[in-house]
Amino acid sequence: MIPARFVYRRAGTAEEALSLLAEHGDDAKVIAGGHSLLPLMKLRLSVPEFLVDIGRVPDLSYIRGEDDHIAIGALTRYHDLEHSDLLAEELPLLANASGKVGDPQVRHRGTIGGSIAHGDSASDVPAVVLALDGVLVVSGPSGVREIPSGEFFRGPFETALEPDELLTEIRLPRPASPAWSFQKLTSRAIDWAIVAVVVQGESVALVNMGSTPLRATAVERALADGAAIPDAAAQAAEGTSPFADRNAGPDYRRHLARVLTRRALEEAATRAG
Amino acid sequence: MTITVNGEKTSHEVEDRTLLVHHLRDVVGLTATNIGCDTSTCGSCTVLVNGESVKSCTVLAAQVDGDEVETLEGLAGDGGEMDAVQNAFQQKHALQCGFCTPGMVMAATSLLRENPDPTEEQVRMALKGNLCRCTGYHNIVQAILSAAEGIR
Numbered sequence: 001m002i003p004a005r006f007v008y009r010r011a012g013t014a015e016e017a018l019s020l021l022a023e024h025g026d027d028a029k030v031i032a033g034g035h036s037l038l039p040l041m042k043l044r045l046s047v048p049e050f051l052v053d054i055g056r057v058p059d060l061s062y063i064r065g066e067d068d069h070i071a072i073g074a075l076t077r078y079h080d081l082e083h084s085d086l087l088a089e090e091l092p093l094l095a096n097a098s099g100k101v102g103d104p105q106v107r108h109r110g111t112i113g114g115s116i117a118h119g120d121s122a123s124d125v126p127a128v129v130l131a132l133d134g135v136l137v138v139s140g141p142s143g144v145r146e147i148p149s150g151e152f153f154r155g156p157f158e159t160a161l162e163p164d165e166l167l168t169e170i171r172l173p174r175p176a177s178p179a180w181s182f183q184k185l186t187s188r189a190i191d192w193a194i195v196a197v198v199v200q201g202e203s204v205a206l207v208n209m210g211s212t213p214l215r216a217t218a219v220e221r222a223l224a225d226g227a228a229i230p231d232a233a234a235q236a237a238e239g240t241s242p243f244a245d246r247n248a249g250p251d252y253r254r255h256l257a258r259v260l261t262r263r264a265l266e267e268a269a270t271r272a273g
Numbered sequence: 274m275t276i277t278v279n280g281e282k283t284s285h286e287v288e289d290r291t292l293l294v295h296h297l298r299d300v301v302g303l304t305a306t307n308i309g310c311d312t313s314t315c316g317s318c319t320v321l322v323n324g325e326s327v328k329s330c331t332v333l334a335a336q337v338d339g340d341e342v343e344t345l346e347g348l349a350g351d352g353g354e355m356d357a358v359q360n361a362f363q364q365k366h367a368l369q370c371g372f373c374t375p376g377m378v379m380a381a382t383s384l385l386r387e388n389p390d391p392t393e394e395q396v397r398m399a400l401k402g403n404l405c406r407c408t409g410y411h412n413i414v415q416a417i418l419s420a421a422e423g424i425r
Contacts, residue, residue, distance in 0.1 A: 001311050008289035008335045031336075038292075038331050039313055051289070053336060079325070103402025104383065105316065108325040109332065189401050190314065 003041035010053040014139060017054050017166055022141055024050040025163030031055070032075055033109035035102070036118040060113075060168060063087060069135075072170045074113025078125075082107060091172060093132075093180040093200050097124045100182065103190045116152070117167045119159040119212070122192040124184065126153060127213035129170060131198040131205035136160075137169035146171075153212035177201035179272035181264035185256055187247045194247045195256040197236070199264040209240040209257055216240075219261060229269065233262035274338040278303065279347025287334045293327075294318045296334035297344060305345035305375045309404070316403030319376035319383075320344050326383035328402070345375040348382065358382055361420035362413070369407035377403050381417045389425055393418060 011017035021028055029048035031037055032055045040046040054060070060075040063084050070091055072081070081087060081098035088095050101107055101115075101124055115125045116136065129136075129149045136147045141164055152160045161167060177200070184196035184207070196207035197216075202223045204216040218238035222231060235258075242253035275284040278301055285300050297320065298304050306329060309317030313331040320329045321343040348356040355363065358381050368374045377400065384391060384399040391399065396417045397410075405413065 002292065002295070003290045006289055008333065010335070010338070031333075034333065034336065035313065035331055038333070042311070055336060103316070104380065104399055105319055105326045105328045105402045106313065108322075108383075109327050 001042040003038065004044060004047050006041075006047075006049055006051050008051045008053065010055075011057055014054070014057050014060070014166060014168065017052050017057060018139060018141065018164070020050075020052045021164045021166065024052075028052055028163070030117065030166065032111045032114045033077065034114075035106050035110040036114055036120060036123075054166070065090065065174075066171075069171045069173050072112055072172065074117075074167045074169060075111050076113075078102075078107035078110045078112070079104070081112060090174060091132075093175070093182060093198070094125070094128055094172070096180075097128050097182045097184075097198065100124065100184055106190070112170060113167045116170065117159060117161055119153055119155075119157045120192075121156060121210060121212050122208045123213075124182070124193060124196055124198075124207055127196065127198045127205040127207045128182070128200075129172065130213045130215060131200045131203040132172045132175065133203070134173070135171040136167055137171060138165050139168050140165035144168075150215075156211040175200050177272060179268035181267040181271070183260040183264040183267070185260065191247075195242075195253050195260060197257065197260040197264045199261075199268040201268075204236070204261060204264070206236070206240065206257055206261075209237070209242045209253060211241070211243075214240060216257075216261060219265075223265075229265045230262055233258055233265055236261035274335060276334075276337055276339070277341045279343055289333070289335060291334040292330055293320070293332040293334045293337060293342075294329035297329060297342070303344050303346050307372055307375060309372065309376075314402075314404065315373070315376075316380060317373050317376040319379040319403065321379060321383055324383070324386060326380050326402075343379070343382075345378055348378070357423045358385065358417070358420045361416040361423065365412050365416035365419055367409070367412040367416035369405070369409045373403060373405045377405070377413055381413075381420065384417070385421055385424060389421060391418070391421060 028050035060073040062073040078098045181199045198205040218235035237254035242250045307317040309315035318329040
C-alpha cells in the first residue's frame, strides 16, 4: 500500500517547521517517526496534502531533570525512554510503559511527542502523561504556551493543538509516591492495548476506554476515601464509554478495566511496600 | 535523495510518497528485504537505519535521506561468506519457508549489536516484531543465542 500523493518537506529547525505550518497548517500533518501516521495514510484514513518532517530538528530529543519536573523533548524515541537511566531512577512508570509499546523496530522510530500529538485513545504514553498531570509545551505563531494534559485530549485523534502549532516538550512532575504500575492486555504480542491501566500514586488512567485517554475518577475518589483496592477497582468502568472493535466489545472492555485496575493497584501497593 | 546502502552511496530522485521498502527493492535493486503484511506488523521488511532496526514499509524513503541503511545483502563478506548470524541460522536450521528470514536476521543483528550477551527471554522479546508463519521460532531463538556465543 502506498499513501496518496502529498508534498514532503524536511524542516531543519523548529522555526522552519512553524513557518511551513503557518503556510500549510490546514492541509498539513507533522511527521517525526511516522509510525502512527504512515499506517493511517497507507489506508487512506489520513490524506494530508503536505507533510512537515520534524524528525531531524536538532535539540528536541532529551530527558532532563529540572527542579520540580522531568522535561522530555518531543522527539525523544520510545527506545530512549525505555533505556533512560534517569527515568529508571525517577520515573520508572514511563520507562516501563515505553518498553511495552509495539516492538523494537517501532520503538526505534516512534516518538513521545508524536504519540501525544496524534491523540489515539489506544496509545499508552498519553495515558501515562494524563495520570502524572503532565504539561504539554507547545510553540505556535504567537509564542509558547503550556497546556495541562487534562485539557489536551479532546476526542478521537483530536487534541488542543492548533494546525499551526508544534508540540516541543512534555513536562512530567516528579512523582511523590513510589507506587506505580502499568498493566496492558493485547490480543497479539505487538498489538495496541485492548485496555491498559496506568497507576501512579493515587492517580489512575485508562487506555482505550473511550475516545481519549481517561482518568478513572471514581477509582481515585474511592481510594482517597480509604476504600480497599478491590472495592475501588470495581468502579474502574464508571463514566467510561468504551467502543467495540474486532478485539472486544464494550462489556468485555469494562470487565478488563476492573480486572486490570485491581492488578495495577495491587502491584503499585507492593512496590510502595 | 542520497543514502548509503550497505556501505555504498546511492543517489536517486524519489517521489515524496515512496516507502523505503519499495525504494530498496525496486530502485536500488536489493530484493532480500521482503514485503509481508505491509502494515508494520510482520517485520519481513526489517532493515537497519543508522544501525537500528526499523520496518521499512513504515518509513518514507525521503525520511532517511542522508542516512546509512543496511540490508541482508550487506551482511555477507566480499567473498560471499555468511556472517555469524546468517551462519548460525543455517547451522541451527532456523528457517522453514525462508520468507521471514531476512527480517529475522536483521532484527537479530540489531539486538546483538546493542546487547551481545542476551538471555533467551531477551531474544524472544527482541523478535516480538517479526512473525514467522511457519511458527518455527524455537530454532530461530537457538540460532541467535548461538550467534551471540560465536560473536563473543
